[in-house]
Amino acid sequence: EPEVTQTPSHQVTQMGQEVILRCVPISNHLYFYWYRQILGQKVEFLVSFYNNEISEKSEIFDDQFSVERPDGSNFTLKIRSTKLEDSAMYFCASTGTSGSRATDTQYFGPGTRLTVL
Amino acid sequence: SQKIEQNSEALNIQEGKTATLTCNYTNYSPAYLQWYRQDPGRGPVFLLLIRENEKEKRKERLKVTFDTTLKQSLFHITASQPADSATYLCALSGLSGYSTLTFGKGTMLLVSP
Numbered sequence: 363e364p365e366v367t368q369t370p371s372h373q374v375t376q377m378g379q380e381v382i383l384r385c386v387p388i389s390n391h392l393y394f395y396w397y398r399q400i401l402g403q404k405v406e407f408l409v410s411f412y413n414n415e416i417s418e419k420s421e422i423f424d425d426q427f428s429v430e431r432p433d434g435s436n437f438t439l440k441i442r443s444t445k446l447e448d449s450a451m452y453f454c455a456s457t458g459t460s461g462s463r464a465t466d467t468q469y470f471g472p473g474t475r476l477t478v479l
Numbered sequence: 480s481q482k483i484e485q486n487s488e489a490l491n492i493q494e495g496k497t498a499t500l501t502c503n504y505t506n507y508s509p510a511y512l513q514w515y516r517q518d519p520g521r522g523p524v525f526l527l528l529i530r531e532n533e534k535e536k537r538k539e540r541l542k543v544t545f546d547t548t549l550k551q552s553l554f555h556i557t558a559s560q561p562a563d564s565a566t567y568l569c570a571l572s573g574l575s576g577y578s579t580l581t582f583g584k585g586t587m588l589l590v591s592p
Contacts, residue, residue: 366522393578405523405568405582418579453522457578466511466578470522 364388366471368454374477375444383439383474385454394437395455395468396429398422405453411437444478451475481507483583485569491589492559500554500586502569507581509571512545514554517566517585526567527554559590 367386375381387394396408409419411429428440437456441448455468484503492498502512511530515523529536529545529552536543542555556563566585572578 395579397580404584405517405570405580407579407581410579451520455522466528466572467513467525468578468580469525470515473520473522475520 366454366456366469368452368471368474370474371472372475372477374479377446377478378443381441381444381476383441383452383454383476385437385439385471386435387437387454387456388458388469389435390458391456391469392459393417393457394429394431395457396439397453397455397470398450399453399473400450408439408452441476444476446478449476449478481505481581483507483569483571483581485567485583486586487584489587489589491591494560494590494592496559498556498559498563498588498590500567500569500588502552502554502583504550504571507550507571508547508573510573511571512543512552513570513572513580514541514543514552515568515570515582517568519566523568523570523582556588559588561590561592564588564590 369384394411397405399405407420409423410417426442430438451473453473454471457468482505513528514526517523527538527543529543540557544553566587568585569583570580572580
């Protein structure tokens with residue numbers, strides 16, 4: 363069964379450093395998402411991406427964050443200058459389409475645990 | 480502001496019993512509601528989706544109900560097994576074509592043998 367993959371599984375970085383989290387969505391999916399989950403808290407939406415542009419973003423997704431689809435398979439989340447409070451699990455998700463709309467079910471990757479020291 | 484509430488306490492039940500988890504929401508008119516399972520350190524796994532015009536949905540031992548008047552969904556696992564132990568997340572989505580999900584905090588279910 364196709365699945366979303368993410369690398370690395372765990373990233374440790376120093377405060378102020380840039381990190382890039384990588385995701386390979388399911389191959390025929392066209393909508394991509396990033397969510398994060400701070401330890402013990404709920405899963406929170408960061409950004410959605412369709413047709414090579416951001417379609418929605420939350421208040422969390424400020425100028426320090428960016429997303430990119432550098433090739434036909436990868437989808438990345440970059441944090442330019444990490445802060446302690448960026449420590450969390452970051453989940454990538456993807457979904458297919460029905461016409462031009464996203465279908466309803468999102469498939470999540472296993473996550474990247476980001477630890478900012 | 481929009482709010483999604485799930486039982487904050489862990490639910491402990493005996494194997495073979497039916498587990499019932501609750502999701503309540505306010506200030507929201509979701510087009511549909513989804514339930515996900517999350518194991519420790521893992522990503523959410525989709526279980527069931529129910530639309531605003533549906534009252535009940537079933538899949539094997541799982542059943543979801545959706546009451547848009549009460550603004551509540553109930554999630555049932557019948558004949559529960561220790562392998563069902565996990566955190567169960569309720570997620571809502573509106574009419575956006577992008578299907579952004581808003582999650583509740585989840586309820587931990589512990590099924591004892």
